[in-house]
Amino acid sequence: MTNNRYPGFGVLLVDDEAPFLRSLSIALERQGINHLYRCTDSREVMATIAREPIGLVLLDLTMPHLSGEELLARIKEEHPDIGAIIISGLNQLETAVNCIRLGAYDYFVKTMEEDRLIGGIRRAIQAQEMRQENQEMRRRFLTDTLEKPEAFADIVTQDKTMRSVFQYLEAIAVSRQPVLICGESGVGKELIARAIHRLGDAQGPMVSVNVAGLDDNVFADTLFGHHRGAFTGADRARAGMIEQAAGGTLFLDEIGDLSQASQVKLLRLLQEGEYYPLGSDRPKRLRARIVVATHQDLARKQQDGGFRKDLYYRLRIHQVEIPPLRRRKGDLPLLLAHFLAEAAEELGKSVPTLPRELPVLLANYEFPGNVRELRALVFDAMSRHRSHMLSMEVFRQALGQDNPTLVPQDEPEQPLFSQLDTLPTLQQAGELLVAEAMRRAQGNQSLAARLLGISQPALSKRLKKNTGED
Known part of the structure; x- marks a missing residue:
């Protein structure tokens, strides 16, 4: 199956020198780039592109039959969405400039350091992924469709903003880049992470870690694992969460509370795609997608020096903001019915009749605890429920309607009559x-x-x- 192959599209390596193709393939696979096709005959390139899901082509410049330049021109004419990199045995500036003019993403010389070549290929893959994701997002937003609505079955909503979030998540599902989920406490960030995991058709599990309060040593041991004897008390080896999530998703919650030292370790993991278990000098490859979540404003936190800028920009390659419940009041009836049914089943009771005033009461409350708070209120009310009609008093007491909160907490207060030219009597x-x-x-x-x-x-x-x- 191709689900464990990276990237989501194929990378076609074209060179008449078979030994070079083999060595380059091994180097790429060592870096986790394993969705590869090889071709030693330049005349077969176009047929391979038509037959296989190719998204990036690495072309040797000098080959029998068709040169790299000729193939580049044909690829860009017939398949303009496919990226191309030229690899030449000679450092020829004029040729390099012409290839870039024809549409090549980059130009490399075979004799240069392997790390530079692999880094260039990685950048090309990421650029191609972003292009495909942008095209997919435009298509989905224009058609207003969801191709995998079952992935979001656990999220009860009819809100248009949430639907846009779902469409965005579907568009980036094939990417291996990290996803940053932002939103207030209680909005359902872990449910969004589970949806991302389902959308990726991952073969491995989703492993969740709340990193708030973890010191640097515990963070490293939790994520990377350790070898026997790595520290006092390590009497046997233990696999870290990254290894447990191989082929799946590693979800790091409350990432805004991560210490500076741990931020450095996470940054290196994302940049290099590898990590060292404690007590080991042999690196392991990252084979899980990283999804992180926070209720904090990371943009402000990195400006204040509390969060590393390089890590912030690395994490926000894909970012979603989950709206608070007070901005999706249309979901209240759905959520109320859902939680009532859930609570009734768990408590072994019948679903009660709702007072006509209850939806109105809830609509005038700001829910600082969001969906989690609503669920807790419903379960509390159901646990006290004795009659046919659900009691309003439970909600009045819980919501403090004697002193209602009417102004959203995240909106700055403005003078009430500041926009009026004259004051009302x-x-x-x-x-x-x-x-x-x-x-x-x-x-x-x-x-x-x-x-x-x-x-x-x-x-x-x-x-x-x-x-x-x-």
């Missing part, structure tokens, strides 16, 4: 406030009164006065 302001409370409460006077901090009779009196009733 006290009477006009009162009428506007009452009207807004009734709108938010969807006509429920009891709830509107709580939002305003007055009694229900007092609100009723104001409403009658505003409408001119006696």
Whole structure:
């Protein structure tokens, strides 16, 4: 199967010297680049491209029958989306410039250091991956489709922003680059990580590690493992989480709390694609995709010196922001029904009837704990439920509706009337406030009164006065 081959597209090596092809293949496979095709006859190149899923071609410049330049021109004419690198036995500046003009990604001389050549191929692969991902994103957003909706089955939502996140994740599913998931606590970042794991058709497992509070030694031992005798008490070898996640996904949660020393180790792992178990001088290859998550603002943290800039830019190659629940209030009815059914099944009870005011009450709460908080509230209410109708009082107490939170916590406060040229009168302001409370409460006077901090009779009196009733 090709699921364990990297990159997702094929890399075609073309050279009439078979020994060079073999040595280059071995060097690439040693670096984890193993989705390779080899061709020693330049006349077979175009047929191979038509037959196999080729995304990058490495062309020898001087070959019998067809030269690298001729093949480059044909490839760019017939398959413009395929990347190409020229590898020559001679350092010819004029030829190199012409190849770049024809569309080659880069030009290398065979005699140069192997590390430079491999590094150039890696950069070309990454550039090709980004191009394919951008094309896929444009296609998905234009068609508004999801090809693998089952990957997101655990995420209850009908929100358009969340759907855009799903489309983006599908577009980057074939990439091996890390993914940074941002969002407040409780929005479901681990569910997103599991969706990424499913989308990649990984053969290995998803392994989750919460790195908050891990000191440097524990972090290294947890991720890299150790050999027997690596430190006092290491009486036997232990595989690290990276090795356990081979062929799958390694999910690092709360990455914003990682110490500076551990950040250096993670950066090297991402850059080199290899690591050393404690007590070993032989490196192991990284064979898992890295997905990280944080509730912190990493951009601000790296500006303040709390997070390494190079690691931040390495992690944010693919980044998604999960919106808080207060920005997806349309999901509240779905989530409420989902958690009620879940709680009823777990507690062995029937799903109760909902008070008509409950959705309105929830819609006027900001949920600082997001989806996790809503789930906890529903389970708490269900554990106390005794009658046919679910009690509203449980939610009123939990949500503190005597002192409701109406302003999103992540939005800066602005003077309420700063955009008005003239101030409303006290009477006009009162009428506007009452009207807004009734709108938010969807006509429920009891709830509107709580939002305003007055009694229900007092609100009723104001409403009658505003409408001119006696």
